[in-house]
Amino acid sequence: MLIQPMLMxxxxxxxxxxxxxxxxxxxxALLRQMPEVHEVIINPFAHGVLKLFxxxxxxRQLRARHYNQAIILPNSFKSALPPFFAxxxxxxxxxxxxxxxxxxxxRKLNKAALPLMVERFVxxxxxxxxxxxxxxxxxxxxxxxxxxxxxxxxxxxxxxQPVAIFCPGAEYGPAKRWPVPYFAELAQTLRAQGYAVxxxxxxxxxxxxxxxxxxxxxxxxxxxxKTDLDDAIALxxxxxxVVSNDSGLMHLAAALDRTMLALYGSSSPIFTPPLSxxxxxxxxxxxxxxxxxxxxxxxHFNCMIKLTPKQVAQHIxxxxxxxxxxxx
Numbered sequence: 001m002l003i004q005p006m007l008m009x010x011x012x013x014x015x016x017x018x019x020x021x022x023x024x025x026x027x028x029a030l031l032r033q034m035p036e037v038h039e040v041i042i043n044p045f046a047h048g049v050l051k052l053f054x055x056x057x058x059x060r061q062l063r064a065r066h067y068n069q070a071i072i073l074p075n076s077f078k079s080a081l082p083p084f085f086a087x088x089x090x091x092x093x094x095x096x097x098x099x100x101x102x103x104x105x106x107r108k109l110n111k112a113a114l115p116l117m118v119e120r121f122v123x124x125x126x127x128x129x130x131x132x133x134x135x136x137x138x139x140x141x142x143x144x145x146x147x148x149x150x151x152x153x154x155x156x157x158x159x160x161q162p163v164a165i166f167c168p169g170a171e172y173g174p175a176k177r178w179p180v181p182y183f184a185e186l187a188q189t190l191r192a193q194g195y196a197v198x199x200x201x202x203x204x205x206x207x208x209x210x211x212x213x214x215x216x217x218x219x220x221x222x223x224x225x226k227t228d229l230d231d232a233i234a235l236x237x238x239x240x241x242v243v244s245n246d247s248g249l250m251h252l253a254a255a256l257d258r259t260m261l262a263l264y265g266s267s268s269p270i271f272t273p274p275l276s277x278x279x280x281x282x283x284x285x286x287x288x289x290x291x292x293x294x295x296x297x298x299x300h301f302n303c304m305i306k307l308t309p310k311q312v313a314q315h316i317x318x319x320x321x322x323x324x325x326x327x328x
Contacts, residue, residue, distance in 0.1 A: 001251040007036035009125040029229040059085020139255040143237035151234035164195040167244035169205030173294025175266035184215035185309040265303035
């Protein structure tokens with residue numbers, strides 16, 4: 001979602017431009033929902049894999065499309081190879097990993113001036129030497145009533161009660177995950193207020209969801225691993241409240257403008273905040289955080305352990321009985 005403001009800015013600068021995106025297969029469904037994207041080209045390379053000759057072949061295939069510009073978002077040497085092999089005249093990206101020559105529009109990143117990742121992406125949409133225009137446009141996802149109802153029916157869910165959705169996973173590592181017992185306790189609090197509680201995540205999060213259910217939440221629906229990306233977006237659009245770790249699902253909920261409690265521990269909302277006025281960031285300003293580590297380097301995990309369910313519950317906007325369902 002964080003690249004969409006960059007795409008919006010490109011369309012603003014170059015209204016007639018055709019924007020194709022080379023991206024990982026798991027992002028395809030999401031990118032196809034962005035009106036700025038003309039075509040999604042699947043990037044076949046796993047993270048960290050060079051495969052030089054395969055990247056050369058991909059570049060030669062892209063050459064036939066006659067692109068005018070490539071914007072390379074990752075700062076890796078590998079990611080700059082296909083646009084170079086494709087002979088794209090203007091190859092834009094930030095300086096990194098010995099990419100001089102591969103990039104001919106290599107820009108130096110001023111981290112102090114552009115603290116947010118979304119700002120850094122938008123900077124690459126500007127002409128060389130130009131500053132970004134503020135305010136930065138926010139990512140937007142729209143879900144139709146038909147899409148929403150299809151997902152609800154497909155998974156045997158109901159919208160008879162207000163819905164709270166938990167996103168208890170975080171792909172980066174355990175240091176970004178609020179403890180399972182805390183999610184379980186908050187689920188009990190919300191159910192007592194009249195919410196239905198759904199758990200959404202990847203197949204890797206299914207065990208986390210099962211543990212939340214086992215800790216006194218048999219009425220919760222563990223949907224982790226049971227939805228594709230389209231379904232997850234549609235279900236998030238049903239939520240009256242989302243409680244999420246700093247994760248990809250958090251950014252989807254923000255793009256849907258859902259009321260959200262975003263829980264931060266090892267990461268920082270200064271870098272990747274949820275881009276929505278309806279999102280509250282909840283964090284403890286401990287001296288050791290943010291550390292940006294996958295696992296707590298000090299072994300105590302206080303940035304999340306000391307963020308108790310009672311503290312988080314204080315930020316619930318209102319009781320379910322007082323809130324009406326307002327779809328996205």
